[in-house]
Amino acid sequence: MKVLAFLGSTRKNGNSEYLAKKIVEGTDHTIVYLSDKHIQPIVDMRHTEEGFSPVNDDYEELVKLMEEHDVLLFATPLYWYGMSGPMKNYFDRWSQYLRDQRFNFKEELAKKKAYVVITGGSSAKITGLPLVQQFQFIFEFVNMEFADYIIGAGVKPGEIVNDKAALDKAESWNKQFR
Amino acid sequence: MKVLAFLGSTRKNGNSEYLAKKIVEGTDHTIVYLSDKHIQPIVDMRHTEEGFSPVNDDYEELVKLMEEHDVLLFATPLYWYGMSGPMKNYFDRWSQYLRDQRFNFKEELAKKKAYVVITGGSSAKITGLPLVQQFQFIFEFVNMEFADYIIGAGVKPGEIVNDKAALDKAESWNKQFR
Amino acid sequence: MKVLAFLGSTRKNGNSEYLAKKIVEGTDHTIVYLSDKHIQPIVDMRHTEEGFSPVNDDYEELVKLMEEHDVLLFATPLYWYGMSGPMKNYFDRWSQYLRDQRFNFKEELAKKKAYVVITGGSSAKITGLPLVQQFQFIFEFVNMEFADYIIGAGVKPGEIVNDKAALDKAESWNKQFR
Amino acid sequence: MKVLAFLGSTRKNGNSEYLAKKIVEGTDHTIVYLSDKHIQPIVDMRHTEEGFSPVNDDYEELVKLMEEHDVLLFATPLYWYGMSGPMKNYFDRWSQYLRDQRFNFKEELAKKKAYVVITGGSSAKITGLPLVQQFQFIFEFVNMEFADYIIGAGVKPGEIVNDKAALDKAESWNKQFR
Numbered sequence: 001m002k003v004l005a006f007l008g009s010t011r012k013n014g015n016s017e018y019l020a021k022k023i024v025e026g027t028d029h030t031i032v033y034l035s036d037k038h039i040q041p042i043v044d045m046r047h048t049e050e051g052f053s054p055v056n057d058d059y060e061e062l063v064k065l066m067e068e069h070d071v072l073l074f075a076t077p078l079y080w081y082g083m084s085g086p087m088k089n090y091f092d093r094w095s096q097y098l099r100d101q102r103f104n105f106k107e108e109l110a111k112k113k114a115y116v117v118i119t120g121g122s123s124a125k126i127t128g129l130p131l132v133q134q135f136q137f138i139f140e141f142v143n144m145e146f147a148d149y150i151i152g153a154g155v156k157p158g159e160i161v162n163d164k165a166a167l168d169k170a171e172s173w174n175k176q177f178r
Numbered sequence: 179m180k181v182l183a184f185l186g187s188t189r190k191n192g193n194s195e196y197l198a199k200k201i202v203e204g205t206d207h208t209i210v211y212l213s214d215k216h217i218q219p220i221v222d223m224r225h226t227e228e229g230f231s232p233v234n235d236d237y238e239e240l241v242k243l244m245e246e247h248d249v250l251l252f253a254t255p256l257y258w259y260g261m262s263g264p265m266k267n268y269f270d271r272w273s274q275y276l277r278d279q280r281f282n283f284k285e286e287l288a289k290k291k292a293y294v295v296i297t298g299g300s301s302a303k304i305t306g307l308p309l310v311q312q313f314q315f316i317f318e319f320v321n322m323e324f325a326d327y328i329i330g331a332g333v334k335p336g337e338i339v340n341d342k343a344a345l346d347k348a349e350s351w352n353k354q355f356r
Numbered sequence: 357m358k359v360l361a362f363l364g365s366t367r368k369n370g371n372s373e374y375l376a377k378k379i380v381e382g383t384d385h386t387i388v389y390l391s392d393k394h395i396q397p398i399v400d401m402r403h404t405e406e407g408f409s410p411v412n413d414d415y416e417e418l419v420k421l422m423e424e425h426d427v428l429l430f431a432t433p434l435y436w437y438g439m440s441g442p443m444k445n446y447f448d449r450w451s452q453y454l455r456d457q458r459f460n461f462k463e464e465l466a467k468k469k470a471y472v473v474i475t476g477g478s479s480a481k482i483t484g485l486p487l488v489q490q491f492q493f494i495f496e497f498v499n500m501e502f503a504d505y506i507i508g509a510g511v512k513p514g515e516i517v518n519d520k521a522a523l524d525k526a527e528s529w530n531k532q533f534r
Numbered sequence: 535m536k537v538l539a540f541l542g543s544t545r546k547n548g549n550s551e552y553l554a555k556k557i558v559e560g561t562d563h564t565i566v567y568l569s570d571k572h573i574q575p576i577v578d579m580r581h582t583e584e585g586f587s588p589v590n591d592d593y594e595e596l597v598k599l600m601e602e603h604d605v606l607l608f609a610t611p612l613y614w615y616g617m618s619g620p621m622k623n624y625f626d627r628w629s630q631y632l633r634d635q636r637f638n639f640k641e642e643l644a645k646k647k648a649y650v651v652i653t654g655g656s657s658a659k660i661t662g663l664p665l666v667q668q669f670q671f672i673f674e675f676v677n678m679e680f681a682d683y684i685i686g687a688g689v690k691p692g693e694i695v696n697d698k699a700a701l702d703k704a705e706s707w708n709k710q711f712r
Contacts, residue, residue, distance in 0.1 A: 089263035130308035441623035
């Protein structure tokens with residue numbers, strides 16, 4: 001099983017990254033730091049005659065990576081009770097590639113299994129729930145299985161090591177992915 | 179009452195923009211097209227010694243506009259069951275300005291009243307609810323009153339004119355703002 | 357179109373009842389005050405050999421009423437951020453009748469259109485959202501169309517007359533049902 | 535720490551009961567099977583001159599039990615995406631006792647810590663989220679700390695033993711309560 005981890009954080013070595021790395025450790029995997037990639041916001045051309053125009057950024061590379069992996073792991077800190085802006089811009093562009101005849105993007109997505117990691121303060125186990133629901137709607141739309149999610153407690157870098165339940169779950173996912 | 183409308187859409191003349199314009203018509207207002215502004219994603223420096231660095235983009239202009247208005251109207255199409263990426267990047271940067279000693283950003287935000295417009299397909303009245311809940315958490319965090327929200331039905335440009343309940347509510351907000 | 361209104365309130369002449377009556381006024385309809393009916397809580401026998409036992413209460417009368425109507429209107433005050441206890445006991449018993457060979461209960465439910473009225477304090481437009489989501493899951497389970505919902509503001513009897521948006525929506529449903 | 539476990543299920547030896555018993559094993563605790571208690575639905579008299587009338591059922595016994603314990607554990611199967619009817623009737627009656635001068639019910643509740651166990655099918659980790667949000671609003675209203683929740687996977691009696699994450703969390707709560 002090949003795991004593709006999308007990291008949404010805008011800092012390095014944070015808590016969501018820590019969990020993501022525990023999850024993929026020793027597996028066949030690729031890690032993408034979304035904030036290091038050049039990803040343009042969507043320009044919504046769904047209802048224009050000309051349709052979407054090709055965009056000169058790093059996105060097609062990500063589409064190809066998705067095709068090549070079986071599991072998509074989305075790891076984001078809870079920023080203002082949602083996924084990070086860079087991760088949101090990444091998802092918004094799905095709308096473009098679902099319509100791009102060069103890819104079978106929707107069919108490809110439907111074959112993947114999705115896992116979600118959210119980190120935030122101790123209240124994130126409640127305030128992160130709308131984000132879990134949003135992910136559910138996203139995956140449902142493309143018929144992707146939403147296998148499971150972790151909401152971990154960690155704000156300052158490193159705090160996540162105290163959230164035993166989150167670490168246990170990360171470890172159990174890791175075993176499945178090996 | 180001065181109304182500041184933040185438009186999250188990445189196309190012009192869409193349904194969320196239509197509602198927003200109905201709402202502010204004839205009032206003392208300013209409209210900001212977020213996708214026309216240069217807004218960098220947050221770089222999370224909350225837990226570093228040096229803290230946040232100044233960013234050379236259009237954001238400070240938006241902070242000043244917020245200070246000068248009484249009502250903040252957030253209008254976004256439902257993109258992947260959330261606010262648009264450009265609007266998310268706008269909110270993420272609040273974290274920086276809450277810590278910027280040059281502004282009393284948190285105190286200023288607590289004086290405002292927030293209104294939200296979301297547009298999407300006919301199912302958005304359900305699938306848009308996690309986004310409403312996210313807005314609620316955002317406004318609660320800064321003690322801003324979440325006055326009301328509209329979830330309007332419109333996907334193709336212009337479709338919103340058939341959603342009488344949304345138009346009625348837009349009109350009633352407009353009367354309050356005049 | 358025949359409308360069956362289930363009222364969940366445990367007081368008479370409250371705000372949810374007021375809205376429900378506006379909605380069905382002049383239509384071919386039946387009103388059921390759930391708290392006046394004798395409805396036993398479910399006894400969960402799904403995984404026993406003997407299965408469910410017949411219950412000697414008013415429930416079968418409600419099953420027959422549902423068969424005879426096209427629209428199901430569920431009107432409940434927000435009690436502790438959920439539907440009222442009597443309405444919950446009503447829904448719990450669906451589990452029994454879905455398995456009762458004498459009725460085609462699931463097929464019947466799939467033909468109906470569901471409308472929901474929730475009333476509560478001014479914050480109910482936010483705190484009532486988990487209940488809207490619960491109704492969505494309920495109706496989805498039985499393939500019933502969830503046509504629309506109203507969250508009205510009214511706590512003391514009569515207060516609802518000040519919620520113009522709720523009254524407008526009630527009136528527009530009424531027109532569809534006539 | 536004295537733990538009071540309210541069981542909402544309407545069958546004996548189900549999955550939510552199993553988890554609840556793991557959680558309280560070896561602690562100073564009391565278990566209440568809500569479906570064995572005689573609990574009348576609330577009769578909403580909040581806005582009448584006479585107010586609430588005394589009800590001749592088992593409820594005052596529960597009020598006294600709550601006063602005597604430090605931790606309240608609410609364990610319910612997910613029935614139609616909510617708590618069970620008997621548990622809902624139990625909560626609805628809080629409205630009466632918050633107004634009963636013989637008790638300091640609200641002050642008492644504010645001293646407790648709340649834990650929630652929900653069991654359902656494998657999708658309950660998503661479809662149970664509105665119920666978690668409802669509990670959050672309930673506890674927030676009475677200033678009770680919502681310490682944590684478990685959403686366990688188990689439909690047929692006994693299935694819960696396969697949900698390792700739920701059992702691990704139950705065990706870790708148990709350690710805190712000993």
